[in-house]
Every structure is written in structure tokens, then in C-alpha cells.
Amino acid sequence: MNNNDLQQRGHRVYPNLALNIITRQEHSVSRQLISENALKVLYRLHGAGYEAYLVGGGVRDLMLGGTPKDFDVATNATPEQIRQLFRNCRLIGRRFRLAHIMFGRDIIEVATFRGHHQEQNTQLSVQSDQGMLLRDNVYGTKDEDAERRDFTINAMYYNIADYSIHDYAGGVEDLEDRLVRLIGDPKTRYREDPVRMLRAIRFAVKLDFDIEEDTAEPIERLAYLLSDIPAARLYEESLKMLQSGYGLETYHLMREYNVFEQLFPVISEHFTPDYSSNTEHILDLSLDSTDIRVEENKRINPAFMFAAILWYPMIERANKLVEETNINFYDAVMEASNQVLDRVVKRIAIPRRHTATIREIWQLQLRLPRRNGKRAFRLMELNKFRAGFDFLKMRGEVEGGEIKELALWWDTFQSAGRNMRQAMVNDLNQASTQKPRARRRKPANKKKSKTES
Numbered sequence: 001m002n003n004n005d006l007q008q009r010g011h012r013v014y015p016n017l018a019l020n021i022i023t024r025q026e027h028s029v030s031r032q033l034i035s036e037n038a039l040k041v042l043y044r045l046h047g048a049g050y051e052a053y054l055v056g057g058g059v060r061d062l063m064l065g066g067t068p069k070d071f072d073v074a075t076n077a078t079p080e081q082i083r084q085l086f087r088n089c090r091l092i093g094r095r096f097r098l099a100h101i102m103f104g105r106d107i108i109e110v111a112t113f114r115g116h117h118q119e120q121n122t123q124l125s126v127q128s129d130q131g132m133l134l135r136d137n138v139y140g141t142k143d144e145d146a147e148r149r150d151f152t153i154n155a156m157y158y159n160i161a162d163y164s165i166h167d168y169a170g171g172v173e174d175l176e177d178r179l180v181r182l183i184g185d186p187k188t189r190y191r192e193d194p195v196r197m198l199r200a201i202r203f204a205v206k207l208d209f210d211i212e213e214d215t216a217e218p219i220e221r222l223a224y225l226l227s228d229i230p231a232a233r234l235y236e237e238s239l240k241m242l243q244s245g246y247g248l249e250t251y252h253l254m255r256e257y258n259v260f261e262q263l264f265p266v267i268s269e270h271f272t273p274d275y276s277s278n279t280e281h282i283l284d285l286s287l288d289s290t291d292i293r294v295e296e297n298k299r300i301n302p303a304f305m306f307a308a309i310l311w312y313p314m315i316e317r318a319n320k321l322v323e324e325t326n327i328n329f330y331d332a333v334m335e336a337s338n339q340v341l342d343r344v345v346k347r348i349a350i351p352r353r354h355t356a357t358i359r360e361i362w363q364l365q366l367r368l369p370r371r372n373g374k375r376a377f378r379l380m381e382l383n384k385f386r387a388g389f390d391f392l393k394m395r396g397e398v399e400g401g402e403i404k405e406l407a408l409w410w411d412t413f414q415s416a417g418r419n420m421r422q423a424m425v426n427d428l429n430q431a432s433t434q435k436p437r438a439r440r441r442k443p444a445n446k447k448k449s450k451t452e453s
């Protein structure tokens with residue numbers, strides 16, 4: 001295929017991008033800020049005669065003077081050729097075939113330049129009725145690769161051959177103007193891949209940029225297209241949106257664009273015009289605390305966030321079940337947990353290990369009030385006690401009253417010494433014997449009570 005053909009194909013769907021080369025002298029990106037592993041990969045590809053560029057968020061964040069969280073590499077070597085160059089290489093991906101070069105836990109992602117799609121090429125690329133790209137394995141030139149990228153600020157290439165930066169879509173200017181701007185016609189680009197709507201919002205918040213007008217305009221109207229995205233991909237995206245350090249603000253911007261309800265209809269049913277429901281309150285609290293933990297480099301568990309933001313919808317469901325079917329509250333919570341999680345995972349594929357933890361955290365909410373005898377001591381030894389307690393504290397802030405007092409009790413109990421703990425439990429025991437209880441007098445098992453005392 002000659003260059004003319006390529007250009008013509010490019011013209012059909014995409015504007016002709018003008019390449020602007022910024023030489024090493026004209027930009028401030030220093031190799032010292034690029035990870036050693038990324039440099040190794042770039043140099044090895046270059047040494048073997050291939051083109052090799054740092055692309056995407058890595059270049060963008062370096063240009064902004066930040067530290068990128070990962071480095072992506074683009075090359076004209078095919079996945080097979082890449083594999084032959086690196087022993088520590090794994091080929092992954094169906095939708096996009098990519099090479100992962102593994103350096104222990106650090107992974108450098110290497111992608112072969114992608115090309116445009118031709119209708120006749122059904123083996124390699126598949127489009128849905130809505131215009132969505134289902135399979136996308138056409139290799140192409142670097143120019144085509146640039147046109148296929150989402151935002152102008154993500155289409156800059158750092159060339160390891162001469163340390164220049166190749167800016168295809170005016171990314172440098174948009175960085176200066178602090179704008180998230182799609183390359184090409186926004187509606188077409190969102191139809192090709194609706195996740196780009198989520199990415200626009202995510203980058204706007206993370207970089208503190210505005211979404212350029214034409215890029216922002218169709219989002220509200222096209223948000224419904226997100227329902228066609230596989231649940232596994234939406235799960236990954238939702239974590240990037242909510243657990244990468246800017247969750248609170250990202251959630252609020254998602255709401256402004258009516259996008260949040262596409263991901264979490266179960267939750268958005270509990271939204272109010274003035275953001276005043278318990279669900280909205282706990283969303284703010286849990287996202288804020290996640291953001292702080294990310295900032296402090298603490299571990300974050302997605303299960304905790306999901307347990308928090310789905311709690312009130314689950315409880316409301318449980319209360320309905322009690323009303324409608326006459327089962328006890330404990331069973332109703334179990335059943336409502338199933339129903340709510342089943343509904344959620346259809347849209348957002350939360351992995352099983354996390355839904356198990358969500359259930360545990362929820363069940364603990366039913367157990368934490370019951371502290372008599374040895375119960376409190378035993379509860380504290382449970383694996384998920386800490387998460388259950390942290391969640392109780394958060395509920396205390398939302399609900400106040402008894403729950404707040406209960407959380408305070410547990411707070412004191414944990415920091416108290418042995419004797420003090422025993423005294424706290426004794427107090428509870430006393431309080432509960434003073435209360436008139438319906439079935440107090442069951443025949444005591446003498447043997448057992450002897451060994452216990």
C-alpha cells in the first residue's frame with residue numbers, strides 16, 4: 001500500500017493531522033524522568049532498527065512537569081517481532097494485540113502502530129451496528145496511529161532516536177490552553193468507543209483541564225451508548241475513575257454529564273436534586289477518604305468503596321423484603337445483597353473475590369451491635385473486622401444517633417487495654433441483664449457455665 005492510499009483513507013473519517021516536530025532544544029522533557037525500564041525497551045527497539053516512541057499519558061504527563069504513572073511505547077515492530085527482541089515479553093489482548101515487557105512488577109506496554117479500518121477487512125476489524133469498534137487489529141503507520149488516538153494531548157510521540165517530540169494534533173497547544181479535545185469528529189469518535197466519554201471526564205479532573213466545547217457537547221446525549229460496553233471493561237474504567245486519587249471530583253463531573261447513572265443505575269435511583277440522600281452522603285465520604293488514602297500511598301480495597309456506595313440501596317431493598325415477604329431482617333439482608341450485587345455486576349463486573357468481601361463487610365454491620373460475652377473479642381479477630389469497623393464509622397457520620405455511638409464504642413474498645421475492654425463488655429452485659437427480656441430463663445447448661453466461669 002503506498003502513501004497516497006493511506007492518506008486517502010485517513011481523509012475519509014479523520015481530519016488531516018499536521019505533524020509538528022519539537023526538537024530536543026525546544027522542549028523540557030528530560031530522559032532522567034523516564035523510567036529506566038521504558039528507556040531500555042525504547043533503546044532495544046531502536047537498536048534493532050525499529051522506530052520506537054514513548055506515547056500517550058507518559059509524554060503528556062512529562063510535558064506537564066508531572067511524574068507519569070506508567071509508560072507506553074509505540075513502534076513499527078509487530079507483536080511477533082517485539083517478542084523476538086525481549087525474553088521477558090508476553091503478548092496479550094484480543095481487542096488490541098499488545099506486548100507486555102515485564103520487569104518484575106513493572107510492565108512496559110508496547111503497541112504496534114495501528115491503522116484505519118477498511119470495510120472489507122472483516123478479519124481484522126469488526127464494527128457493531130452502532131459504529132463501535134469490536135475488533136481492532138489493523139497495523140498502520142505512525143500517522144494513522146496518531147489519528148486513532150483519543151485526545152490531542154494523548155497523541156504526542158517522544159522519539160528515542162533524536163529526543164524530539166512529534167505532535168500530531170495540536171496537543172502542545174491544548175496542553176497550554178488546558179483543554180481535553182478529541183481528535184476528529186466527537187460524535188463519530190464516541191460512537192467508535194463510548195469509553196472515550198469516561199476518559200474525557202477522567203482526564204479533565206485529573207489534569208484540572210476543561211473539556212473543549214465540541215468534545216463536551218455530545219456526552220450527555222450519547223451517554224446511553226455506555227450500556228453496550230462489556231461489564232469487565234466498565235469495571236476497569238470505573239476503578240480508574242473512582243480509585244485513582246480524584247474519585248470525588250470525577251464522580252461529581254460524571255453526574256453533571258449524566259454518565260454516572262449509566263454505570264450505576266442501582267445507585268442513581270437514590271439520587272436527589274440537592275444531593276441530600278444517605279447514598280449521596282456516603283458516596284462523598286467514601287470517595288473523599290479513598291482520595292486521601294491514594295494521596296498517602298495507602299492500600300485501597302475496591303470492595304470497601306463498593307460496599308459503602310451500595311449499602312443504602314441494599315438496605316432499602318432488604319426493608320422492602322421484610323415488608324413484602326415477612327422474612328426476618330437478617331435473611332432479608334442476605335437476599336437483598338444477592339439481588340443488588342447481581343444487578344450491579346451485570347453492568348460493572350466486580351470480581352467474585354470482591355463481592356465476597358462486600359458481603360462480609362455488610363454482614364459485619366449486623367454483627368457489630370452484638371458485643372456481649374466474648375462476642376466483641378471474637379469479632380475483633382475476624383479478617384474483615386477493620387473494614388467492617390471503618391465502614392460503621394462512615395455510616396455513623398451519615399446516620400448519627402445509635403450508629404455513631406456504636407462506632408465510638410468500638411473505637412474506644414480497640415484502643416483500650418485488656419482490663420478496660422473487659423470492663424466495657426461487663427458494662428454491656430449488665431445493661432442487657434437490666435433490660436427486661438422476653439425469654440431470659442432457659443435452663444442453664446450447668447457443665448458449660450462452670451467451664452466458662
Ligand code: ATP
Binds near residue numbers: 070149155195
Ligand atoms: P493514564 O495512563 O494516565 O490513565 P493514558 O493517556 O496513558 O493515561 P492509557 O489508558 O494508558 O491512558 O492509554 C494510553 C494511550 O492510548 C492514550 O494516551 C491514548 O493515546 C491511547 N488510548 C487509550 N485508550 C484509547 C481509546 N479508548 N481510544 C483511543 N485511544 C486510546
Ligand code: MG
Binds near residue numbers: 057071072
Ligand atoms: Mg498510560
